Amino acid sequence: MNSELFLTAGVVFFFLASLVSILRPNLIVYLFSASGSILFAIVGLYLLFAGPQSLDIKLISGSALEFSFGGDALSGLFVIIISILVFAVSLYSIGYTSDMKNKGLMGLLFNLFVLSMYGVVLSKNIITFLILWETMSIVSYFLVTFEGEHKSAKAGLVYAVMTHIGTAFIIALFLLLYSYSRSMELSTIKATASNIPQDVKDIIFIFSIIGFGTKAGVVPIHTWLPRAHPAAPSNISALMSGVMIKTGIYGFLRVSMDILGSGPEWWGITILIIGAVSSVLGVMYALMEHDMKRLLAYHSVENIGIILLGIGAAMLFKTSGLYTLSSIALIAGLYHVLNHAVFKGLLFMGAGAVLHATHVKDMEELGGLLKKMPYTGLFFLIGSISICALPPFNGFVSEWLTYQSLLLGFKNPSITAKLLSPLGGAALALTGALAAACFVKAFGISFLGMPRSSHAEDAHEVSISMISGMAILASLCLILGIFPGTVTGVIAPVSFLITGSYGIPSYQGLIFISESSAGLSPQFLLITMVVMAIATIVFIYTVGGKRKITFAESWDCGIPSLTPRMQYSATAFTKPIRNIFKRIYLPRRELSVSYIVKPFFVKSIRYSGEITPFFERYLYEPVVNIIHRIAGKVRLLQSGSLHLYLGYILVTLILLLVFGS
Amino acid sequence: MEYLQFLLIIILSPLVNGIIKKLKANMQGRRGPGVFQPYYDLIRLFKKNMVVSNVTSWVFRVTPYVVFSSAVAATMVVPVISNNVAFSQMADLIALVYILGLGRFFMALGGLDAGTAFGGEGSSREMTVAVLVEPMVMLALFTAAISAGSTNLVKVTGHGTAFYTPSHLLAFSAFLVAIIAETGRIPVDNPDTHLELTMIHEGMLLEYSGRYLALMEWAHYIKQVLLFTLAIDIFFPFGLTSSGDALSIVISTGIYLVKILLMAFLMALIESTRAKMRFFQLPSLLGGAFVLALLSLLSYVMMGR
Numbered sequence: 001m002n003s004e005l006f007l008t009a010g011v012v013f014f015f016l017a018s019l020v021s022i023l024r025p026n027l028i029v030y031l032f033s034a035s036g037s038i039l040f041a042i043v044g045l046y047l048l049f050a051g052p053q054s055l056d057i058k059l060i061s062g063s064a065l066e067f068s069f070g071g072d073a074l075s076g077l078f079v080i081i082i083s084i085l086v087f088a089v090s091l092y093s094i095g096y097t098s099d100m101k102n103k104g105l106m107g108l109l110f111n112l113f114v115l116s117m118y119g120v121v122l123s124k125n126i127i128t129f130l131i132l133w134e135t136m137s138i139v140s141y142f143l144v145t146f147e148g149e150h151k152s153a154k155a156g157l158v159y160a161v162m163t164h165i166g167t168a169f170i171i172a173l174f175l176l177l178y179s180y181s182r183s184m185e186l187s188t189i190k191a192t193a194s195n196i197p198q199d200v201k202d203i204i205f206i207f208s209i210i211g212f213g214t215k216a217g218v219v220p221i222h223t224w225l226p227r228a229h230p231a232a233p234s235n236i237s238a239l240m241s242g243v244m245i246k247t248g249i250y251g252f253l254r255v256s257m258d259i260l261g262s263g264p265e266w267w268g269i270t271i272l273i274i275g276a277v278s279s280v281l282g283v284m285y286a287l288m289e290h291d292m293k294r295l296l297a298y299h300s301v302e303n304i305g306i307i308l309l310g311i312g313a314a315m316l317f318k319t320s321g322l323y324t325l326s327s328i329a330l331i332a333g334l335y336h337v338l339n340h341a342v343f344k345g346l347l348f349m350g351a352g353a354v355l356h357a358t359h360v361k362d363m364e365e366l367g368g369l370l371k372k373m374p375y376t377g378l379f380f381l382i383g384s385i386s387i388c389a390l391p392p393f394n395g396f397v398s399e400w401l402t403y404q405s406l407l408l409g410f411k412n413p414s415i416t417a418k419l420l421s422p423l424g425g426a427a428l429a430l431t432g433a434l435a436a437a438c439f440v441k442a443f444g445i446s447f448l449g450m451p452r453s454s455h456a457e458d459a460h461e462v463s464i465s466m467i468s469g470m471a472i473l474a475s476l477c478l479i480l481g482i483f484p485g486t487v488t489g490v491i492a493p494v495s496f497l498i499t500g501s502y503g504i505p506s507y508q509g510l511i512f513i514s515e516s517s518a519g520l521s522p523q524f525l526l527i528t529m530v531v532m533a534i535a536t537i538v539f540i541y542t543v544g545g546k547r548k549i550t551f552a553e554s555w556d557c558g559i560p561s562l563t564p565r566m567q568y569s570a571t572a573f574t575k576p577i578r579n580i581f582k583r584i585y586l587p588r589r590e591l592s593v594s595y596i597v598k599p600f601f602v603k604s605i606r607y608s609g610e611i612t613p614f615f616e617r618y619l620y621e622p623v624v625n626i627i628h629r630i631a632g633k634v635r636l637l638q639s640g641s642l643h644l645y646l647g648y649i650l651v652t653l654i655l656l657l658v659f660g661s
Numbered sequence: 662m663e664y665l666q667f668l669l670i671i672i673l674s675p676l677v678n679g680i681i682k683k684l685k686a687n688m689q690g691r692r693g694p695g696v697f698q699p700y701y702d703l704i705r706l707f708k709k710n711m712v713v714s715n716v717t718s719w720v721f722r723v724t725p726y727v728v729f730s731s732a733v734a735a736t737m738v739v740p741v742i743s744n745n746v747a748f749s750q751m752a753d754l755i756a757l758v759y760i761l762g763l764g765r766f767f768m769a770l771g772g773l774d775a776g777t778a779f780g781g782e783g784s785s786r787e788m789t790v791a792v793l794v795e796p797m798v799m800l801a802l803f804t805a806a807i808s809a810g811s812t813n814l815v816k817v818t819g820h821g822t823a824f825y826t827p828s829h830l831l832a833f834s835a836f837l838v839a840i841i842a843e844t845g846r847i848p849v850d851n852p853d854t855h856l857e858l859t860m861i862h863e864g865m866l867l868e869y870s871g872r873y874l875a876l877m878e879w880a881h882y883i884k885q886v887l888l889f890t891l892a893i894d895i896f897f898p899f900g901l902t903s904s905g906d907a908l909s910i911v912i913s914t915g916i917y918l919v920k921i922l923l924m925a926f927l928m929a930l931i932e933s934t935r936a937k938m939r940f941f942q943l944p945s946l947l948g949g950a951f952v953l954a955l956l957s958l959l960s961y962v963m964m965g966r
Contacts, residue, residue: 367776370718381720390763391756403755403812410807410962419962422803426955429799430792432759436766437788444773444784450716510750518812519750525734525760528751532730540872544707547871554714554775554868568773568781576789580944 003046003055007069010039010118014111021107026094029107033114034090040118041083047076048493056124067131068124068185073493074258078121078243078250080490081338084476085242085345086114092349092469093235095462096356106146106233113139113239120247125184126174133170133247137163140244143236144228152231159228162221166214173207173255176200190259201260205267208255209274216248218308219278220615222301226285229300230293230361234352237293241300242345246337249307257311257330257498262318265414272312272420276427279305283434284584287441287577288611290363290570292351295442296344299387302431303340306402307333309424313405316421318499320412325405325515327503330495331488332401338487339394339480343386346473350380353462353470354446358455363570365453366446372459377447379470384439386477389432392522392529394480397487397511400520402428404513411515434577441573450564482523484511571609578611586612664747667736669914670890674882675699677889677925684929699882703875711871714775724771725869725876731764732880736887740818740894742913744903753812754802757891758795761843761884765791768877772865783864786940790842790849790861793947798839800954801832804961805895818898826966831957833896837927838950840892844885846928848938848946859937889924893917 013036021029046054052072059067071079097106116139119132141163145156178184180200181192196204210221217225225245229237256267282301289295310333317326353376354369355361370377386393389400406428409421451457461467480487485507492502504513509523556562578587589609596603679696686693713721735757737748752760765787772784806812808828809820842849845862854860866877894901900916902909938946960966 368716370720377718385763385766388762388766389759390766391752391759396756396759400755400759407803407806407812415962419959422800422807422958425803426796426800429758430796432762433788433792433795436762437792440766440769440773440784440788444770444781448718448720448770448774449776512750516806516811516813517816518753520753520756521751524748524751525756528734528737528748529727529730532733533726536726536729536733536876540707540876543704544709544872547708547710549711549713551715552712554716554777555779556777562777564776566778567776568778568785573781573785576785576940577792579941580789580793 003043003050004057006039006042006046007055007057007122010036010043011115013039014115018108018111021111022104026098026103026107029111030090030094033093033111034087036111037083037086037090037114041080041087043122044076044079044083047071047079048073048490049076055122065127066125066184067128069119069122069128070124071122073497074250074253075121077334077338077491077494078246079118081246081341082114082117082121082243085239085341085473088345088469088472089235089238089242089349090469091472092238092352092466095465096233096235096349096352098463100233102146109139109143109146110236113143113236113244117239117243117247121250124186126178126186126189127184129186130167130171130174133251134167136244136247137167140228140232140236140240143240144232146233146236147231149231155224155227155231159224162214162224166211166221169207169211169214170251173204173211176204176207177255177259186254186259193259193261196260198264201263204260205256205263208252209270212248212251212255213274214248216245216252216304217278217301218274218304219281219301220619222278222282223615223620225301226289226294226297229297229348230291234293234348234355237297237352238345238348241297241348242341245300245304246341249304249311249337253311253498257315257318262315265316265319265417268312268315268317268319269416269420270312271308271315272424275305275308275310275312276424277305278302278308279431280427280434281584283431283438284581285611287434287438287574288585291361292354292363292442292446293348293361295438296347296351299347299435299438300340300344302435303336303344303387306399306428306431307336307340309333309428310336310398310402310405313402313409313421313424314499316409316412316417317405320414320417322411323499323501324503325408325411327492327495327499327501328401328408328513328515329405330499331491331503332398332405334491334494335401335484335487336395336398338491339386339398339477342473342476342480343383343393343395346379346383346470346477347387349466349470349473350376350383353466354380354459356462356466357459360453360455363442363445366456367449367452367564367567368447369451369456369459370447372451372456373447373461375467376462376470379467379474380447381443382474382477384443386481388436388439390436392481392526393477395477397481397484397520397522399428399432401511404516404518408513408515437574437577441570445568445570445573449567450562452564452567452569482526483509484520484522485509584614586614588612666741666743666746667733667739667748669741669917670736670739670886671733671883673921674886675703675879677886677921678882680922681925681929681932684926685933688929688933699878703879706870706875706878707872709871711873713870713873714777714868716776717774717868720767720770721774721868722873724767724774725873725880727767728764728771729876729880729883731760732883732887735760736883736890738814739887739890740815740901741890742902742910742917743905744815744819744901745905746815749813749815754806754814754817755799755812757814758798758802762791762795764880764884768865771869772867775868777868779860779864779867783861783867786861787865790943790947793944793951794839794842797835797947797951797954798843800951800958801835801839802895804828804832804954804957807958808961808966814894818894818901820898827964828957828961828966829896831953831960833892835950835954835957836892836896838947838953840885840888841928841931842943842947843888844881844928847932848935849943851937886921889921890917892924893920 017032286298314329
């Protein structure tokens with residue numbers, strides 16, 4: 001009963017926020033949104049711990065167009081994840097949107113977008129799900145094109161086309177499900193799923209990969225993501241990358257693991273391979289991006305890949321009947337869903353703050369920002385450490401769990417699974433190392449060293465609302481990292497729902513997997529490192545006493561003075577990796593030099609380089625070309641001559657008369 | 662004993678580096694500095710005043726402490742002479758790699774912080790080498806972990822894996838290449854160079870001085886002995902005691918020291934007989950080692966040993 005009250009109140013708050021946004025400025029709008037997210041978080045907790053019976057709301061009941069809301073632990077977890085991010089982003093938006101042109105419209109779309117995401121994960125029947133899914137896509141399209149530049153319009157178009165192709169597959173798979181269950185209710189569909197023949201299940205599974213994978217952004221259907229996310233305003237990018245793409249994961253889990261139960265082995269293997277490819281290619285392309293927001297968008301592709309590695313392992317275990325292990329792997333994946341929402345939201349907000357303060361996205365024009373923006377810099381550093389999965393922050397725990405699940409994959413009976421699981425682990429290791437390189441670049445080039453342009457020189461710290469939004473998520477990065485037992489305890493009901501096992505016993509600060517007798521305690525690790533650092537300081541003072549620090553210029557090899565242009569640039573930093581993996585990047589570069597006296601005195605050098613966007617060029621362009629060619633053929637029919645069209649009508653009429661009778 | 666064995670690594674690590682230097686010098690027909698020279702260097706650096714670039718931020722000054730304490734924390738989970746490791750539930754093999762990764766992450770940031778080309782060059786190369794090494798290390802460790810059924814180091818060591826099985830020999834060869842790369846030795850990096858164009862590790866440390874430099878160097882020594890110990894623990898895990906009586910501790914300390922000396926000898930031998938490779942030739946060496954690690958896994962999966 002109570003949870004319905006909270007849900008209604010939450011919806012009312014968001015509607016109020018949308019209404020207020022037309023009349024009144026920022027502060028009230030986003031405070032309403034933040035309060036609404038707290039109410040929804042309570043709903044989520046109800047669903048997680050009190051079970052599905054705790055929420056059941058029907059609108060227009062009894063008709064074909066019945067809206068039905070509710071859910072189970074899986075919905076609950078996603079509601080909580082959305083709430084965490086919406087709360088922080090709402091606070092951030094107060095400051096971020098304050099000098100926007102269309103603040104009112106922004107407030108309205110923001111709140112509708114959030115509501116539609118809640119709606120998607122709380123839908124209990126097909127119609128509700130599809131309508132809200134489409135609402136979410138359309139509202140987010142408007143948000144992508146919000147800034148109204150030519151580039152964002154194009155990004156919006158790509159996004160709209162791809163997301164609708166995805167939706168087509170989702171509609172198709174729901175129609176298939178409906179044709180066997182004759183019911184719109186997801187719970188009925190699940191109960192009757194055993195009637196579906198295996199080959200139809202396979203088709204549904206493939207459709208769900210394409211349909212939901214487009215939203216989640218798995219390779220090779222990720223190409224909208226690095227265009228659309230950077231085009232949107234940063235608070236929206238945080239929401240899109242943090243939670244909207246996770247609705248794809250939600251949908252996939254709902255259909256393939258919850259409704260269909262378990263499938264043959266190749267399902268899990270497919271997901272494992274997709275996960276490995278997405279994670280490695282995602283981070284590789286991220287490394288070559290010097291636009292901060294595009295870089296982060298590619299990292300979303302990477303992290304979705306890591307999540308899928310966990311889910312794929314879970315599917316393999318479920319097929320083999322190893323339910324405890326399946327539960328552990330699923331917990332790893334879902335833990336990463338939560339973590340990625342937190343740190344990616346944080347990083348996008350940080351990038352937004354930098355953009356707000358400097359008005360440039362290109363890293364090559366930044367530098368030295370840590371001194372100008374100390375808080376943003378600190379929080380961005382925390383986000384970077386988390387996304388690189390370094391201890392003791394949150395990304396580390398979920399990746400560690402993913403490693404464990406992949407290693408335990410050796411307990412699967414089949415040789416393929418035995419071999420592929422550790423190879424997935426190697427892919428994860430490669431991903432981790434590339435991510436570390438990428439964020440050394442992202443943080444090091446933007447925040448350390450000397451400012452590379454006057455934009456960076458004149459940067460200033462952002463407003464308190466933006467800082468507080470980032471501060472919340474930055475502290476969550478640490479909290480989710482050092483209390484892993486608590487988090488797995490929260491996720492356990494979800495994984496029990498899907499696998500029938502709780503997986504890991506919940507300890508407070510320690511994770512212990514009895515199947516591999518491996519333990520991890522980030523909490524203790526953090527304490528140890530702090531104690532060791534203090535002990536080191538004491539030791540140094542005992543041995544060396546107090547010594548003074550002289551500040552001087554950096555070592556300049558004796559030339560008068562170093563300029564910012566002599567620093568390592570982002571392009572130079574990534575050069576070795578571009579060179580080593582040139583088979584993947586297919587880099588192209590142009591160098592033109594003009595001389596005063598050839599070849600000794602150089603007047604100017606112009607360098608430009610780019611990597612080949614492999615999937616756009618070799619996958620999408622041919623398809624687009626084929627469509628163009630077919631369209632060209634079809635154009636012959638449409639000559640523009642009125643007589644010909646009248647002739648068509650005549651022929652059609654005759655044919656109808658002949659065959660109709 | 663189970664609480665304090667990690668101190669052995671921390672205290673002995675400069676000595677091991679001194680021994681490697683001495684052995685190298687002898688193999689090359691030089692006398693070389695005494696084996697205790699690294700200790701004198703560290704003490705001297707601790708007593709010196711520091712010059713810090715005015716471009717740097719707090720990240721530069723925090724880095725030495727993060728690097729050092731992460732290296733120390735990593736040693737705490739490794740069985741050195743006793744198989745009772747008090748802190749073994751803090752982190753396992755995989756976590757160990759990531760704890761060292763934290764140190765590397767900060768070291769690379771420290772390299773970029775002074776805004777010089779040398780620092781950036783060092784950071785860029787270090788991260789590139791890490792990209793090539795990390796999957797290989799993980800695969801080699803996976804083979805060991807899978808055959809022991811656990812990633813916990815005590816379990817892996819206690820499993821007593823037979824080092825002569827094909828999978829372990831292959832994994833050991835891959836791991837050996839990884840040690841060379843991670844400790845910045847020839848043919849990957851030259852620990853003795855200060856020629857700007859060739860350095861990797863030293864490039865990142867160029868702006869550090871005094872006690873900061875001492876901490877970074879010491880952390881590097883610790884990491885080196887830690888990796889040696891790891892190789893011993895995983896691939897040659899005999900001679901560890903599990904009881905606490907004085908005699909067995911003395912015996913296993915002796916065995917440990919002999920094994921470390923052998924590793925040091927091996928390193929000196931490799932360094933003296935190889936030439937440094939060009940940076941862009943590294944992928945062929947490290948890629949080759951990756952293939953070894955892969956074969957080791959295949960061998961274990963297909964043949965079961």
